[in-house]
Amino acid sequence: MTKVFVTGATGFIGSAVVDELLQRGYQVTGLARSDRSAKQLTDKGAEAVSGSLTDLDVLAEAAKQSDGVIHLGFTNDFNHMDQAVKQDVAAIEAMGDALVGTNKPFVNTSGTLMVAFTGRPATEDDAGDPSQLRTESEVTSLNYAGQAVRATAIRLSPTVHDETRQGFGTIAASIAVNNGYSAYFGAGQNEWPSVHRLDAADLFVKAFERGVAGTVYNAAAEEGIPFKVIAETISQTVGIPLKSLAADEAKAYAGPYFGPTLQINNPTSSAKTQAALGWNPTHPTLVEDMTTFLSSPANVDHLKNN
Incomplete structure (x- = not known):
């Protein structure tokens, strides 16, 4: 049975991703910062790994023991975004380094706001604006595609709902x-x-299953x-x-x-995402x-x- 390590596994989107994975027959291990979070995971039939995004050794070992990673965890501290991104990059590097040379999937989370103000609907081919802090996270994760990791990134709409x-x-x-x-x-x-969280969860799993290394996918149903x-x-x-x-x-x-x-x-636009992965938002x-x-x-x- 394929084992997936998920960060942010009890969050708004991550909990839906865990549910989708379990429904498709995957074995899921989720990062849990508290006993309550661990219980939420085990009650669903998933396993829990105790730790946070700052526990880099924990992240690396969980990634190493998995058949692939879906990384959704992020500290949404809008007043200290630079520190949140710095922490995120360190977490990505810990997990990415553990996957080097394995060709295992590593699905990271970024956002469509890094390609705002293009003067037209942004596409999956648009590079992230360097002035947008989370662009660094996306670039860091996608760079692992050149190190035999099937690294992809999901750009979430700011209104996941x-x-x-x-x-x-x-x-x-x-x-x-x-x-x-x-x-x-x-x-x-x-x-x-915008994108409904259940449609987003479906997209994360599709990217895990058949996403192409080095590719960005847009989670934009509308x-x-x-x-x-x-x-x-x-x-x-x-x-x-x-x-x-x-x-x-x-x-x-x-x-x-x-x-x-x-x-x-x-x-x-998510036209390329829908065509490439067969993603059809319905919610x-x-x-x-x-x-x-x-x-x-x-x-x-x-x-x-x-």
Whole structure:
């Protein structure tokens, strides 16, 4: 039985990847930072390895003992992204070095934001912008393709979603709820790609099974949703006013990080990914899941208090 080592195995996306692997008959070992996480894995029928992304010896040994790695773990500390990426690169190198010369699959996680502002829908062939910190992680992992590792990277949309949370979509809703109005910027035509977490999980497993070494795959089920549509969905569902703001008002509305982020234009094509791996997203859209989530008063109250 093929044994897969998964980091981030109890996270929002990683837990779905573990479920997909188990359903397909794989043996799964997941990295677990706590007893609770370990129990979540063992209750599913997976094995747990105790440790964190900073335990490089643990990562290396688990990778060595596996038939391949899916790396989803990441410290999402938006205030210290440079340190988060530094930690991620060290983890990638620990696992990648353990796989050198084996031709085993190593699927890494990156993001579509590193190919934003291309002036057109980004494709799998677009190189990551060096100014985007996670580009270093992607490049580090793909370099192992030249060392007999079947290294690939999945660029996740910033709005990975289901009916319980919607990535940057939920953050946008929280910002709106706490401001008392939902805003877009200018005409609101900047676009965000999206992918349902179950479609993303399917893509990770497909890349593990037959991804081509050195290749990037785009996890974008929806190529681009105008941000105005997202803001309108929040406004209409929650029942708060909708406003257009100037770009220089974004920081006061959303803060120093998310002010610019809400204005990012990141349409992303997955045409090559779908053709190469036979990936056919089938799950609900971002707007459908946001509408379901925001229709719950309890969820809206939670956004007000967090």
